[in-house]
Structure formats: structure tokens, C-alpha cells
Amino acid sequence: MNYMNQISVKSEGCWVRRLMPLLAMFLLSSNASADCLTVSAPADHILAFPAHIAVPRDAPDGMILATARSPAITNYWECKPDALMDLYQVTFMTPLVDMYAEGVDVPGIALSTANVFKTSVPGVGLVLGIRATSGCRGMASWGEIHGYASTEWTPIGGCYARAMDAVNVRTPLGAEVVAMLVKWGAIQPGIVDAVQGALMLKCKFGNAPTIGHTPFIPFCEDGAAVSYHVGTSMVSLMACETPDVIVDLGSHLGAVALPSVGSSTPSVAFRIDMRNCSTGLGMVDYRIEPTSAVLDLNMGIVGLDGVSTASGVGVQLLDDTGAAHVLNEFIPVVSYSSETGGAASIPLKARYYRTDDVTPGSANATMLFTMRYQ
Known part of the structure; x- marks a missing residue:
């Protein structure tokens, strides 16, 4: 028996009303049976x-300082066969306009077109990436998130529910x-x-009876939204304070104090102080480099500087045991x-x-002290 029947189908907050001449025809229509819904959205991460x-302090530009990921949720939304799901993004509403670099490679997430946006800390940039996760699409590749403020929804990926899929899957x-x-550049804490x-x-x-051929025809414009917020962090430099050191080697009568080649004056003990060192450093190294010529690298002997008037002598650097100190x-x-x-x-x-x-004359030497933090 034929009769007119008006029914309502709810699909993620949007009511689609269809007037069907036959109830049986409605039940057999695959396009009309597309049924999509929000599963676990909305969420705020x-x-x-x-x-x-x-x-x-000597970290190279491009070094990833910290990474934060959202949960890889695979079922914010679900859809039955013969329908298309398209994922959209609207960017952060606070403008991220100023950039350190554009289209750079970020190996940490295999993102080759990332923009490095400026943050409130000079020398620290922000990179944002996104990828779709789904059963029909798998883990898609990472894509950049645009930083400019926008109220427009931009498509970033989709998922087809094919007619060949099981009806109830x-x-x-x-x-x-x-x-x-x-x-990215010199950091100021x-x-x-x-x-x-x-x-x-x-x-x-929306409906998608033929992949890649039929235009996307949405039957529900607004899926429940998922939001993501970026948190705060305090950035400091790993370092120690190292004041300059002046060592007085004293005055000596050359023939008496240094009677022959290879002789030396009494050694003068001193120390290089490291103050206010940061915690959490894996290793702290130091290097001593003379600014004048090295006369004997194995013996730790360096020549006098250019303003000294004495000759025939050098300055020997020793460790606290009296052994020759390594240079460079x-x-x-x-x-x-x-x-x-x-x-x-x-x-x-x-x-x-x-x-x-x-x-005889003045005899001075200068050496540079370099710290390395790892």
C-alpha cells in the first residue's frame, strides 16, 4: 500500500527533513541513509x-626545546557508508603573524613546510602541526597550521565511507x-x-557516492568542535657566571730565577670560579685558548703577548697536580x-x-676561557 509519510533524520545537530512517497523506498536508499554523528567531541585539550x-647557551638554531602533543583521538566523529567526512580547522584567534622563518623543515615531526612563529620570548619560536587520524585514512602525514587569525573554516583532510564497507560499520x-x-636566534630568558x-x-x-567525482554535498554543516590551547613555559639559559681572573706571576731576575732553557719559576696557584650555575646540565666542559702563539702544546707553554717587552720566556699552564694543562x-x-x-x-x-x-722586560700572556653546556 502506498502512502505519504514525513520523517525527520537527526545528523550531528542538523535536522534534515525529507518527504518520502514510500517508507520502503526510504529504507532502501543508500544516499539517504548516510548517518553521521559526533562520538566524543566536544573536547578542550x-x-x-x-x-x-x-x-x-650554545644550542644551535632549529633545536627543538619542547614538544607537546594532544591525544591521538581516532573517533571524534563517525560516519556510515556512502558519506564523506571532511575535517576543518579554524586557526588561533590571537594572530600569529610575525615569523622567524617560513617553510622550514622540522625533523621532529617530518614537517617540511612549517612556519616558525615568534613568541613572547626573543629567540624562541612556535611551530604547530596537525594530522588526521581515522580508520579509513590511517595516520595521515603532518601538515602545518596557519598562524594568522581567521574565522573561516579551512579543510585539512577528509575520510570517505565507501559503499563497499559493511552496512553497520x-x-x-x-x-x-x-x-x-x-x-631561533639569541634567547633572552x-x-x-x-x-x-x-x-x-x-x-x-556530506554525501559522496563516487570518490573524487561527486562534489561534496553537506547535509550537516557544523560538527561539534574540538579545541586546542597552547600553555605557558618559563625559558632560561643554562649557564654559569665566570668572572675574569688575573694571575700575578711576580718579578724575577732572569739569570737567577731562570738559569737555563727549560727552567721555570715557582708555580702560582689560582682558580677559575663558576658561580650561579644552572641545575640540570648534563655536562659542563671548559676550554683554555691562548691568544698568543703556542710554543709547546704538550707542555702547555704559550708565548708572551704583543705588548710584552721581555723575550726568551713563556708562560706554562698547569693543572692542580702540577702536570701540563691541555690547551685548545x-x-x-x-x-x-x-x-x-x-x-x-x-x-x-x-x-x-x-x-x-x-x-728583561714585561712578560704577560692572555688566555681565553670558554664554557660549553650540554
């Missing part, structure tokens, strides 16, 4: 960085978002402010504690060393 990030669609802080507003994701559902190479600071930080010191000794016939 915080992309939380560590509260404190200590950066080595729903196809899921979800997303994963990543945020990274990246060193400070607090990375949270990005105000949120990155919003939603799903649009990094050496671990054994007194540094990663747990406590604070102060440490490097005990050393120095003395004059005769290298040739001695001519």
Missing part, C-alpha cells in the same frame, strides 16, 4: 609544555595536534605566554653537580718557563 625549559575520523618550541583563544577543529558530513681542547668540570648547580671551581697553576736567551 591543553598542549602543555614543561613549566621550566633550560636551554644550553561506522568509519571514524579524528585528529592529533602538536606544538613545538624551537630555538622569559616566559612564553599562552596563545590566547584556541585552534578549533570540526567535521562536516674541552675538559669536563668534575666539580659541577647537575642536581644542585650553584658554584664550582677549576684549580690551576701557572709559571714562567725559559725557552731561549732571556731579555
Whole structure:
């Protein structure tokens, strides 16, 4: 028996009313049976960085300082066969316009077109990436998130629920978002402010009887939205304070104090103090480089500087045991504690060393002290 029947089908907050001449015809129509729904949205995720990030002073540009990921939810939305799900994004409502770099490669997430946006801390950039997660699409590749403020929903990926799928099997669609802080230039310690507003994701559902040929015909424009917020973090530099050291080697009568080549004056003990060292450093190394010529690398002997008037002598650098100190190479600071930080010191000794016939005069040498933090 034929009769007119008006029914209502609810699909993710949008009511689609269809007037069908036959109830039986409605039940057999595959396009009309597309049924999509929100499963676990809405949700609000915080992309939380560590509260404190200590950066080595000599860290290279492009170094990833911290990474925060959202859960890789695969079923925010689900759809039955013969329908298309399209994932959309609307970017952070606080403008991310200023950039350190555009279209750079970020190996940490295999993102080759990332934009490095400026944060509130000079030298610290923000990179944002997104990928779709679903049963019919799998883990899609990472894509960049545009940083400019926008109220327009931009498509970033989709998922077809094919007619060949089982009738009662729903196809899921979800997303994963990543945020990274990246060193980009000289860092000034400070607090990375949270990005105000949120990155919003939603799903649009529509008919797709033929993949790649039939235009997307939405029957529900607004899926429940998922939001992501970027948190705050304090950034500091891993370092120690190292004041200059002046060592007085005294005045000596050349013929008496240095009677022959290879003789030396009594050594003078001194130390290089390291103050206010950061905690959490894996290793602290130091290197001593003379600014004048090295006369004997194995013996730790360097020549006098250009303004000295004496000749025939050099300055020999020794460790605290009296052995010749290594020059131009990094050496671990054994007194540094990663747990406590604070102060440490490097005990050393120095003395004059005769290298040739001695001519009286001033005898000075300068050496550079370099710290390396890892």
C-alpha cells in the first residue's frame, strides 16, 4: 500500500527533513541513509609544555626545546557508508603573524613546510602541526597550521565511507595536534605566554557516492568542535657566571730565577670560579685558548703577548697536580653537580718557563676561557 509519510533524520545537530512517497523506498536508499554523528567531541585539550625549559647557551638554531602533543583521538566523529567526512580547522584567534622563518623543515615531526612563529620570548619560536587520524585514512602525514587569525573554516583532510564497507560499520575520523618550541636566534630568558583563544577543529558530513567525482554535498554543516590551547613555559639559559681572573706571576731576575732553557719559576696557584650555575646540565666542559702563539702544546707553554717587552720566556699552564694543562681542547668540570648547580671551581697553576736567551722586560700572556653546556 502506498502512502505519504514525513520523517525527520537527526545528523550531528542538523535536522534534515525529507518527504518520502514510500517508507520502503526510504529504507532502501543508500544516499539517504548516510548517518553521521559526533562520538566524543566536544573536547578542550591543553598542549602543555614543561613549566621550566633550560636551554644550553650554545644550542644551535632549529633545536627543538619542547614538544607537546594532544591525544591521538581516532573517533571524534563517525560516519556510515556512502558519506564523506571532511575535517576543518579554524586557526588561533590571537594572530600569529610575525615569523622567524617560513617553510622550514622540522625533523621532529617530518614537517617540511612549517612556519616558525615568534613568541613572547626573543629567540624562541612556535611551530604547530596537525594530522588526521581515522580508520579509513590511517595516520595521515603532518601538515602545518596557519598562524594568522581567521574565522573561516579551512579543510585539512577528509575520510570517505565507501559503499563497499559493511552496512553497520561506522568509519571514524579524528585528529592529533602538536606544538613545538624551537630555538631561533639569541634567547633572552622569559616566559612564553599562552596563545590566547584556541585552534578549533570540526567535521562536516556530506554525501559522496563516487570518490573524487561527486562534489561534496553537506547535509550537516557544523560538527561539534574540538579545541586546542597552547600553555605557558618559563625559558632560561643554562649557564654559569665566570668572572675574569688575573694571575700575578711576580718579578724575577732572569739569570737567577731562570738559569737555563727549560727552567721555570715557582708555580702560582689560582682558580677559575663558576658561580650561579644552572641545575640540570648534563655536562659542563671548559676550554683554555691562548691568544698568543703556542710554543709547546704538550707542555702547555704559550708565548708572551704583543705588548710584552721581555723575550726568551713563556708562560706554562698547569693543572692542580702540577702536570701540563691541555690547551685548545674541552675538559669536563668534575666539580659541577647537575642536581644542585650553584658554584664550582677549576684549580690551576701557572709559571714562567725559559725557552731561549732571556731579555728583561714585561712578560704577560692572555688566555681565553670558554664554557660549553650540554
